């Protein structure tokens with residue numbers, strides 16, 4: 001039997017991943033997304049860390065840690081399909097005895113997930129007292145991976161339609177340019193899914209957490225990512241990316257000089273070689289957040305419309321997991337991340 005057509009709203013990492021999993025499952029897939037001239041894609045402002053240990057270990061529920069570690073493992077196969085590399089170097093730093101004690105706890109907890117993290121020699125140039133290598137975590141470059149996802153989606157037979165979706169009904173999508181009929185619809189428009197709240201009131205549970213990053217003309221002290229509290233420094237194409245600010249309920253897609261100065265100063269304290277080096281790029285994006293910081297996935301309040309949003313600060317890490325989960329939920333919704341929990 002031929003499978004019905006699926007329309008996905010949004011071509012960020014989550015929408016594209018849903019599209020790829022849907023095509024692989026034999027569906028006919030169209031993604032409706034804003035044209036590149038106006039598109040706001042948080043995924044392109046992101047650091048690209050795939051960091052289940054840093055995000056979850058010792059600080060979230062077992063269920064959420066399982067979701068994050070499974071997502072990380074899925075990336076190994078997904079990266080092969082996309083023909084991209086994931087840097088395996090991810091360091092978490094500790095300065096004070098309490099911070100180092102927390103790293104020790106993470107080292108022990110990592111064994112539950114089949115790892116045994118190690119403390120390593122502190123890379124040259126970093127001002128800190130301890131560095132734990134999080135062997136599960138990795139880093140990708142969104143600027144490289146995003147076009148590869150788009151290519152894979154198209155090569156598998158997917159179609160992109162450029163339009164802004166304004167409203168939804170059972171089986172119907174209303175865009176600025178045209179209207180579309182579809183038995184199955186997936187809403188994957190990141191924080192901007194919230195614009196569809198008149199059609200789907202559960203999207204009121206989404207709120208923006210604005211984030212900014214800067215790029216500095218200086219090589220990073222090591223390959224991969226290095227994190228200390230809210231500051232991270234990452235190596236990308238011979239430069240250093242520094243992130244990230246975190247501002248709840250702020251829906252401004254532009255960067256702000258004061259925040260950029262704060263990012264720069266925090267990074268210089270950690271890695272003094274950055275002092276005096278030029279900031280060559282700044283980016284801002286809105287993370288799709290929810291009150292329990294978990295995604296909103298699966299069947300919506302309208303039959304045939306599914307949700308794939310709320311990935312908050314882990315949209316890259318979760319992208320293949322969400323794609324797999326949401327496509328599977330079309331036939332059998334596990335309800336774990338249902339909007340009904342709110």
Ligand SMILES: Cc1cc2nc3c(=O)[nH]c(=O)nc-3n(C[C@H](O)[C@H](O)[C@H](O)COP(=O)(O)OP(=O)(O)OC[C@H]3O[C@@H](n4cnc5c(N)ncnc54)[C@H](O)[C@@H]3O)c2cc1C
Nearest residue numbers: 010012014042043047048049165190211285314315316317
């Ligand atoms: C500064 C920063 C750093 C981050 N670092 C990391 C990190 O290191 N690791 C990690 O895993 N995550 C990170 N994130 C989070 C990650 O970027 C997000 O979770 C992820 O982008 C969410 O993906 P998405 O596809 O749901 O949304 P988005 O990436 O925002 O994509 C949404 C898409 O929907 C389209 N769209 C929106 N509205 C409409 C509409 N009405 N009609 C049609 N199309 C529409 C947009 O044009 C866009 O293509 C970071 C985020 C920020 C801001």
